[in-house]
Amino acid sequence: MSAMKLYMTPGSCSTGIHIILEELDEVFEAYIVNLPAGDHFRPDYVAINPKSTIPTLVRPDGSSLTEVQAIAYWLARSHPRAGLWPEDIEGASRLIEIMAHVVGTIHGHGFARIFATDTFARHPADHDSIRQLGRDIIEKGFAILNEALGTKDYLAGAFSVADPILFYVEFWADKTGMALPDNLLAHYRRMLARPAVQRVLREEGYNPATLGLCRSDATGSTPAP
Numbered sequence: 001m002s003a004m005k006l007y008m009t010p011g012s013c014s015t016g017i018h019i020i021l022e023e024l025d026e027v028f029e030a031y032i033v034n035l036p037a038g039d040h041f042r043p044d045y046v047a048i049n050p051k052s053t054i055p056t057l058v059r060p061d062g063s064s065l066t067e068v069q070a071i072a073y074w075l076a077r078s079h080p081r082a083g084l085w086p087e088d089i090e091g092a093s094r095l096i097e098i099m100a101h102v103v104g105t106i107h108g109h110g111f112a113r114i115f116a117t118d119t120f121a122r123h124p125a126d127h128d129s130i131r132q133l134g135r136d137i138i139e140k141g142f143a144i145l146n147e148a149l150g151t152k153d154y155l156a157g158a159f160s161v162a163d164p165i166l167f168y169v170e171f172w173a174d175k176t177g178m179a180l181p182d183n184l185l186a187h188y189r190r191m192l193a194r195p196a197v198q199r200v201l202r203e204e205g206y207n208p209a210t211l212g213l214c215r216s217d218a219t220g221s222t223p224a225p
């Protein structure tokens with residue numbers, strides 16, 4: 001048995017997993033995968049994760065686990081005393097539903113069209129419209145999540161592994177100047193106030209004090225004066 005290894009890229013979806021590990025006070029080794037440099041296609045990384053995606057968690061028995069939701073679930077279930085996963089079937093199903101929506105739709109169909117536009121259309125003339133489609137998908141997704149969260153502090157009421165997953169797309173919205181509806185903005189700021197989240201952001205090169213200053217309105221999020 002050895003320490004877990006998290007293969008991650010600062011400011012990416014792996015930030016959600018990094019936060020879960022920090023919240024669990026888990027000892028792990030962090031390995032930075034430089035996506036722009038193509039590190040994820042190097043044979044040594046492909047041997048760990050043939051999908052060439054981040055995050056990858058290499059567990060104490062040496063086996064790799066990929067996919068954000070699967071890693072979040074495994075971390076929660078292997079630390080039952082932390083209480084980061086609901087015990088009831090309805091609560092657990094709702095968290096799976098939300099994480100799938102965040103990772104599959106808001107990230108995979110929405111932000112991916114903005115961050116990796118050229119993987120959706122070969123011709124640069126199409127890129128603006130692809131990016132706009134991405135923004136539309138994100139806006140619709142955020143409206144649905146805003147209703148699901150309601151006025152609860154966290155998605156399951158109490159903090160769970162789904163909150164850092166929601167956090168990473170809220171963080172991307174902030175960084176790209178997109179509006180967050182009221183309940184999500186309150187959730188994002190609540191997450192930013194957590195000491196573990198602040199530690200992760202600093203470790204990944206961000207200043208938490210400069211985040212969460214966006215405001216929620218119908219015309220789009222703009223920095224607060």
Ligand SMILES: N[C@@H](CCC(=O)N[C@@H](CS)C(=O)NCC(=O)O)C(=O)O
Pocket residue numbers: 012013014035040052053054055066067068069103
């Ligand atoms: N479905 C994957 C998505 C992960 C993903 O798209 N990660 C991005 C970074 S946020 C990535 O690895 N991009 C590199 C690539 O796809 O080439 C998961 O849940 O882990």
